[in-house]
Amino acid sequence: MTDISPEEAARHRDRMAKRKAVQDAEVAEKTIEKGLLIVHTGAGKGKSTAAFGLALRVLGHGGRVGVVQFIKGAWHSAERDALQAFGDRVAWHSMGEGFTWETQDKARDIAACLRAWEKARELMADPSVGLVILDELNIALRYDYLPLDEVVATLAARRPDLHVVVTGRNAKAELIEAADLVTEMTLVKHHFKAGVKAQKGIEF
Template structure:
């Protein structure tokens, strides 16, 4: 099928599932977009200030890929749900502002599905923002258990499913492979 110029528009893409690779796939999208001179915003929810290779690599892109960590760490480990909800809502406000700013050609909301899953942000508001986003903005959402609404709105949904993992044989996460 040949694509006509009037069929070019921003896409809503979702990387979900219980397997590894959701964030890494989103980073690949960011790198690809940056390679074409597109301005990318990468907003990471939940993970916190963990030091890992992808984040360090993205810093090397300078202003082309803007990267912000918005979470305080894995919410199920924090012990302070009120603080987690505040961080989630502050991050969502930043995301909404960026979505409608016309500053970026691609925005990645990494680990965002958890905010909806845990009821930390308004599901209705998220759906409304996604439906009304600028027509030329590419938007990528990652995280496990993407909601039915998000899957239905998306132009592309990729589900990562684990088949085999070294952890099953007692091999712990390794620098450069999993972080």
Template sequence: MSRPHLEKGLVQVYTGNGKGKTTASLGLALRAIGHGYKVFMLQFMKGSDYGELQTAEKFLPNLIIVQSGMETFVDRDNPSPEDIRMAAQGLETAKKIVREGNYDVVILDEINVALDYKLIPLEDVLEMIRSKPGHVELILTGRSAPEEIRQAADLITEMTLVNHPFYKGVDARQGIEY
């Protein structure tokens, strides 16, 4: 028996300075998996043990998560050669996954930040969007989504920062922020 495919896959962008872009994409992944779809998430600029990795591995065989980054933060003004190499490798993986069309939902987590930091070429991402198979839902997350990405999107959600626990000295908490 064949799996269902989306009749029409769209391009969604989750951006803005507020918290919740990755979380929203994972919520969409959970919903898609519940309906029998396969989901692939590539996390740019991340290389730590985030909770979603453990959850996918233990409970969600239809959610594959691949990280393409180091455990340390990228220096925006002076990214390391390894940061650049890993982002380029992540982009090549993403292009292959999208092109092959074996996943119904493809989430490119923090790709907008990788673009903003000039780790990957904008034109390559735009070409991937233009050439994606019609049944693939493509999600691009991260603050500072370029205008060209916004123009290519069918849906844009802008997360707005109103308040954050960091302002009160609360660091990122395991299981909540990562």
């Protein structure tokens, strides 16, 4: 593989020099600085984990991060344990009561979501916070546990320097419309199909 002729090396160099010129021109065109509204949706894995990866990036720049979990509540979260390494630079609020099939109580689920949304608004209003992760907010919106119009309007009216990540399956069209960056995590292959159970460090 390392046996490259001088001609091939030169062709490669020319091709890459052209590609670099295109890349540089594209980067130069983009000049707007703004906090982004980001949505991670889809049936695949990685929606919440990618949000926590972004948290690492913000923390690496010295910023502060707020997390509100709308569905997950009491159960143990390893990523939360890990982020304790950053002390009060991470404000983590698990406000959910568990999945709907765990609580089996719609009024309680709605009350939990409303409390979570209040906490989310509080974090978004805190100028020291650079990134707010609204984990599984899409689920709360899908079940109409929160008023969609108000939530989208509040997210759209966020501080100009605030990044917000919303996760969960079945993101509403109105939220996607308001977002700057939307990624759909698509399931290609899952080990559960092969009888493999949820693995420590991966699923929990």
